[in-house]
Amino acid sequence: MKIVVSNRSGVPIYEQIKEQIKTAIFSKELREDDQLPSIRGLARDLKISVITTSRAYSDLEDEGFIANVQGKGCYVLPRNKELARENALHRIEDGLQSAITVAKAEGVSKEEMLERLNLLWEDEE
Numbered sequence: 001m002k003i004v005v006s007n008r009s010g011v012p013i014y015e016q017i018k019e020q021i022k023t024a025i026f027s028k029e030l031r032e033d034d035q036l037p038s039i040r041g042l043a044r045d046l047k048i049s050v051i052t053t054s055r056a057y058s059d060l061e062d063e064g065f066i067a068n069v070q071g072k073g074c075y076v077l078p079r080n081k082e083l084a085r086e087n088a089l090h091r092i093e094d095g096l097q098s099a100i101t102v103a104k105a106e107g108v109s110k111e112e113m114l115e116r117l118n119l120l121w122e123d124e125e
Helices: 013-026 039-046 050-062 081-106 110-124
Strands: 066-069 073-076
Touching: 013 039, 013 050, 013 081, 039 050, 050 066, 050 073, 081 110
Parallel strands: none
Antiparallel strands: 066 073
8 A cells, every 4th residue: 555645735745645545445455454564664764754655643542543553563454344334324425526527517317317327337247
């Protein structure tokens, strides 16, 4: 897993780290019991403060994504199915919102959109 942070994004660095780790967990790039990079090691690799990486890991632990085992490191906890479903629905809504914006801008009707959705859905089955 590669974490990339940007000072220009307007999103706090700890939040960028947190979101990238959550994405890796939801996409199953990181699996249950996988060990995360050490807090100090990640801070060194990203050239950021240990406090920043510590905040990201602490938030992930508070949210139930990882566990910090004293003296051993941080590990991915089993996926919370309800949380994973909620994340998937959120990503679907974002994609649909983008499609709706394009459709309205180009004069595509709701019926045409539903027709396309049904065709795509059937192609996947």
